[in-house]
Amino acid sequence: MTSNKRRLAPLAIEPRKASVLPALAAALFIAAGPAASALPSDGAAGGDALTICADPDDLPFSAQAGDAKGIYIELGAEIANALGRPLKTVWSQTYFGKRAIRETLLSGKCDAYIGLPDSKNFMGPKLIFSKPFLRIGYALVSPKAQGASSLADLAGKRVAVQFGTSPELLLADHGDIQPVTVLDPEAAMKALAAGRADAAIIWGPSAGYLNKTLYQDAYSVRPVSGEGMQWPVSVGFARASGDLRDKIDRVIDEKAEAVAALAAKYGFPQAEPISLTAASSAGGSKPSIMLASQEKPASETAPATAPEAAAPAPGSTALTETPAAAATPASAADPAAIAAGREIFNGTCSHCHGPDAIVGQRRINLRLLSQRYNDKMDEVFHYTVTHGRPDKGMPNWTGAFSEDDFSKILAYLHSVQQN
Template identity: 45%
Template sequence: MRPNRRQTGSKWRASAELSSRATMLLALAASALLASAAPGSASQPDPLRLCADPTNLPFSSDNPSQPGFYLEIGQALSEQIGRPVAYDWYKSYFGKRTVRVTLLGKQCDAMIGLPLSADFMGPAVIFSKKIMTEAYALVSRTTLTLNGIDDLRGKRVAVQYQTTPQNLLATRDDIEKVTVLTPEEGMAALEQGKADVAFVWGPVAGWLNKTAYEGRFRVQPVEGAGLSWDAAIGFARTSTQLRDQVDAALPQLERRIAELAAKYGLPNAPPIRLGAASSPIRLAALGSPAPFVRQPAAAPPAIRIAETRPRDAGPEAVALGKEIFNGTCAHCHGPDAVQSERRIDLRRLQTRYGEDMRDKYWTTVHEGRPSKGMPAWKEVFTDDQFESIYTFLLTVQSSETAN
C-alpha cells in the first residue's frame, strides 16, 4: 500500500528536521574544536593566593587604591611568574596564629614580610630570599642629630611597651622613658612636645611621617640584637617549587621593591648601631612586632608528674622538646607552656585526659583540630620530635583538679 501525500510530506519534514539538527550539532562540535585549538584559550593558571591583613598599612590594605608595600610586591611577583593574584584576608595581630591558620592551613600560598629566621616557626615555614631589612627607628626633629644610644642621655624618649627598645633603655637611668603602646602614640608624643625622641617600629614611623606629618621628622633605623632583621616571603614547607619560582623572579624586582619602599615611606637611611638589650625579646611578629612580642611570664609553681615521664628520656630530650615547642607552639600555648587560658593550657593535659593523655596528644599533633585553629603537624615534624615535645610537656603538668 502506497503512503498518501500527507504521510509523505510528514516524513519529509521529519527528515529535514533531523538533518538540520545534525548540521547544528556538527557546527557546535567544530566551534568547540576550533576554540580549544585557538591560541590563549587554555585554562587560566591558578591564582597566587597571598595571606594579607586588610588594615595594616604601610604593609597591606584591602583598599585597591592603596594596597600597601607587601601587596604591591605580590602584584609585581604575580605578573613576573604569570599567575593572577588573589588574597586571603586575616588580621595579623594574632601573630603566629595568623600564619598557622592561613599559610599552614592552606588558605593561601605565600605570606610576604615574615622574619627570615629559622626559629620563627621551626621547620613548618620555608622562606624566599631576603626582600628587605626592617628595623625599629629613632624618630626626632630634623634639628636633632643622633648617632648612638648615648645621644639619648637627658632626653625624654617615647618607647613602645614590651619591645626590645624598652629592654634596651631599661637600665639607663639617665634617659627618661615615656611608655607608649603604638608607633602612632609615640609619634603623637613627639608632635605634642611630650617627648624629644620616639623609639618605635620604623616602617610605621616612616609611613606616618610621610602621610600624617608631611616629612617633618627624621626617621633613623637602628640595628642590633632584636632590633632589626631581614624580611622575606614565607611558604608552607611543602611549597618548595613555588618558593624556587619566586626566588628566580625576585632579582628582576629589586628596583621595583626599592621604589615601593620609597612610596610607602619605609626608612632607608644608614642604620644606627645599638648594643643588645640585657634580655632581648624574641621576635614573634608580622609587619609591626609590638602587638605580638611578649616577655615570657614567670611560671607558677607546678607539681611535676615524674612518674609519667618515659624512663629513657633524659634532659637532652626535654631540652629539644622545649626548644621545638617554644619555636612553634608558644605563640598559642604560651612560652614554656605557661598559658592562663585554660582551654589551651597544656599544663592541664594530665588532669584533663588522665591515662588517655598520650593518645590524645598523638592524635592532635598528627591530625590537627582545624575547627579550633590547630593544624596537622605530621608533615612538619618527625615522630622523634613529637616524642621530645611530649617529654617536655610531661615535665610541666599540674596536679590541679579539672573543672
C-alpha cells in the same frame, strides 16, 4: 592609616627578644587582628592565580580597603605579574601568629605569605622561605633639625619608646635618658609632635609611614642596628612549594629596585642602621657612636628571654601613654583574697576567659600571663583591665570594679599561672 589597631606589635615581640625571630613573627609580620579567620577563598592555591594571604588592616604592610594597598600587596602584584599569573589575596586577620599561618598557608588557602621572618626557628621545617627582600625594625625618630644619631645625642632628652620593646630595655640601661613610655608608634609620634618627647625609638615602618602620611616628613627616621632591633623579611611557603619558592626567588632578585621604590613609597626608613649599642673601644680609634656613658653595650645586658607565647600585645590598644603603675596583687598568698578574686573572675571575666581561667584559645588564656610577660605581668594586667582593648573585644573595667577588686582578681590569677 594604621588607625587604632596596635598591630605592629614590637610590643609582642620583645618580651622574648633573646629568641627574637619566632616571637617576632608572631608579632609584627603577622599583625594583630581581632579574630583570626581566614576568609574562605574561591580560587586558593591551585588555580592559575598566585594566591597570597595577607592581613586586611595592617598598613604600611597590607590593607584591603582604601587606596594604599601596602607594600606586601604591591610586591605580591609585582611578583604575580612577573610569573604571568593574576594575583589573588586571601584576607586573613592574623592575630595569632603561628596559628594563623597554620590555618592559612599551611592549610592550602594561599600559595605564599609575604612578610615572614626568615627563620627556621619560626615554625620549623613546615615552612620554607624565599630570600629576604627587606629588612625592618626599630628606628630612631627625631626632628630633622636635630637629627639625633647616637645615644650621646639623646642624653638629657625625653625619648619615647614602646612598652615592652628592645628600645625600652635599651633606655633602661641609660639613666641619663628619660624614657616616655607609649604603647604604639602613633602615640610616640603624637608625643613628639606635641613636644612631650624630644625623640623616639619605635617601630620603623610605622614611624616612617606616619612621618610621611601625617607629619609632612618633619622627622628623620633612622633604623637602629643591634640585637633585637632589625630583622630580615621573606616570603613564606609550605614545604611542598619548593618550586614556586625557587621561581619567586628569581623574581626577587630582579625586583630589588621595585622593592626599594615601594619601601620609599611607604616611607620605610632606608638609611643604613645606626648603632645605639656601640661597644666602647679600648682607646685609640673611637667608634663613631659612643654610648653616652661607658656602660657595656646593651646587647650584653639584654634581658632574659621570656618564654614563647602567642603574640600578646600589652599595648595592643590604647593611644594613652605610660602604662599606669602596676597593681600589687593583694597579698598574693592570701587565700581569702584569692578566693574573692576567683569569685569575681568567675562572675564576670569567665564569659570570655573561661571558668577558672581555663580556655582553649591561647590568646585569651590568662593562665599564661606570667609566661607571657614575666615580671611585667602585674603592670600589663592593671593596664589592660583599666583601659581595655576595645578593638580586640576586651572591655575596660574601670568603674565596674575597685582597685581592691582588681588586686584580688590579680591575686587569683597569680595562683593559677602555668609556669
